[in-house]
Amino acid sequence: MKALVFSDEPKNAMEIITYLRGKMDIDVISQENKELPEYGANTVYFYSNGFVDNLGKFLADYIGKNNYDFIFISSTNMGRELAGILSFKLKMKCMPEIFSFEHKEKNITRRFYHGGKTVVEEESNFKMFTVSPGICEAEKADKKSEVKNLTLEKSDYKIVDVKSKKTAGTDIRNAKVIVSIGRGLGSQENIEKIMPLVDVLHAEISGSRPVCLDYKWLSEDKQVGLSGKKVRPDFYIALGISGQIQHIAGIRGSKTIIAINKDKSAPIFEECDYGLVGDLFTIVPQLVEKLKN
Template sequence: MSQLNSVWVFSDNPERYAELFGGAQQWGQQVYAIVQNTDQAQAVMPYGPKCLYVLAQNDALQRTENYAESIAALLKDKHPAMLLLAATKRGKALAARLSVQLNAALVNDATAVDIVDGHICAEHRMYGGLAFAQEKINRPLAIITLAPGVQEPCTSDTSHQCPTETVPYVAPRHEILCRERRAKAASSVDLSKAKRVVGVGRGLAAQDDLKMVHELAAVLNAEVGCSRPIAEGENWMERERYIGVSGVLLKSDLYLTLGISGQIQHMVGGNGAKVIVAINKDKNAPIFNYADYGLVGDIYKVVPALISQFEPLIPLSTTSPAVNAAGREHNACRMTNLMPLWSVRALLVALPHWSWHEPGWMSW
């Protein structure tokens, strides 16, 4: 794969810079970064940019979209081949403005980027995740918003140093300022980085039943995710745990689904897992078309049985304990030490009552 001369990155969410740099270093010979303040500049410098550009007028109440004119003025003089942004709501709004001002091609929510014979090719979802489109950019500048979980984060080098320049603020024609910000209660989980995920769907009858799901996840050293109805319909779980076309894209080693039907909008987010194990009492559920292993069974019988089978296999540790929902101590490393990459075979043979239904399938 050939490389572009220069790739620029910007994110309104500082946590996405590592991932953006992972892609930028792969696709460009030189990487430049635009940040909103000096604190971000110090945090981003270890990722290895050739130069850092700090936006002026970085008031805490400033809206990200208001920087469009400032960034456009900067890039007009630099002539980059690609600008990478995080595919957040603000990031996509900024990208749209920049696309108009710079007469650039724009691809939102890119799931893959490649450089073929000097041309930028980007893949993105369409029709609500029913299909993927591949775009070949024919403009001098491509603006791409990268979907979360697409690119591996780059490594950091704290010894790296680079020049830092200030970007003058160019006020937009119609400046909209934020008058107040209120902290949003958010989960600290980042499912796009999780190695193992247990996902739950409408097969769960009550919110209190999440207790057994969290207990199973603790035994497996996994994070808990959900389908859209659980997060946005029932409000049983945080929005950050929603897996799907407008939610998180998984890159996990394992995705264990409990009572999830497997609609395409959900599987766009879950299909990136290396191994998918589905448990659903409906043998005709679409999830079984995606699953590497499927079990036709009632999650209210299967989940407690899995917990009872796995817990005795994992000795408790007195170091760095964490208390799970059931109040028992679990060491975060014990499952990893016992079964690297989480052996699916161990899951399949854990319950003697399971029987093979078809190759790769079982029934209770």
């Protein structure tokens, strides 16, 4: 079997290639990145100045002329738009937002459903899929890909200005340890009370949707969850987070989840590996002291 992977974010392409590696031969189209050829694809095609119009035209022509069994598109803003364009142009049905893929007599995929409240497993003969970021942890391969550069037609779009979102620190998706806060923290001023735990663990700080979007205690790029970022740390420590399914959808890839919450019936305790019921402002200083020693 042979698959084409497209992602305008090379990191997502690395994850998809790693996930599919060994199951099928893979070509990938992405923006230039010096590490991408090290993840095991047969051929890596780099493009520049790509927009939905010229990329949509190129991909439709390229897929139409090449016999790929499957098309996997990273579910970014651009990826989702391109998937719609390609579905129309190629008359090809698309299964959206998958986080699991298995090919038997039919394709078996899994994706979150009803806003992340449940997981649906589906059988289909679809050939095109959008893939949720974080499908697995990217790992380099032994072989190196052949690299080719693409020439796209001139786009009708032109960038006249770029205004980056305000970010705070490094990308939490790359963190090995994350300390995450929820409404149970009480106030933005209380963040400084949990920073000694963040510091002693050399962790990144993140938050739930209310913390980042509603109360703005943390910047938007620190939000974890279905509508935020999906993370895969070695340790995820949830402080005062109730654990609604939309948040759990963002942390399922974590190797170890530790929860501290004074509500013993909080849903987070059904998902964590270790849970502590109690006042986080009492427990966190004790943890810090133990870790220092």
